[in-house]
Amino acid sequence: MPININHVCQCGRKYYLYMPFKMYAKEAGYSPKGIAVAEKIDKEDHTPERMEIQKKIAELYGAEFKDLSVNEIVQCECGKVLDMLAVFAKARDAK
Ligand SMILES: [Zn+2]
Numbered sequence: 001m002p003i004n005i006n007h008v009c010q011c012g013r014k015y016y017l018y019m020p021f022k023m024y025a026k027e028a029g030y031s032p033k034g035i036a037v038a039e040k041i042d043k044e045d046h047t048p049e050r051m052e053i054q055k056k057i058a059e060l061y062g063a064e065f066k067d068l069s070v071n072e073i074v075q076c077e078c079g080k081v082l083d084m085l086a087v088f089a090k091a092r093d094a095k
Pocket of ligand 1: 013
């Protein structure tokens with residue numbers, strides 16, 4: 001399933017990230033078959049309704065919602081570019 005990450009930038013801005021399962025699967029070293037399955041799961045999960053819910057969760061958290069399936073690179077208003085590899089590692093460690 002897709003992964004949500006709470007991220008706080010060094011400037012203090014909060015982000016609530018939606019990471020597609022496919023993106024994670026690639027990083028985690030899944031087989032091509034596994035990545036294809038992840039992509040299928042993402043398609044089922046990535047509906048406008050679900051994205052609305054994600055945005056609401058972000059609001060409750062006081063964070064900005066970022067959909068990484070739209071844009072893998074997130075740049076904060078302070079200019080800091082999110083280090084996605086570090087974020088991936090964090091997500092992995094949280095398992
Ligand atoms: Zn920042």
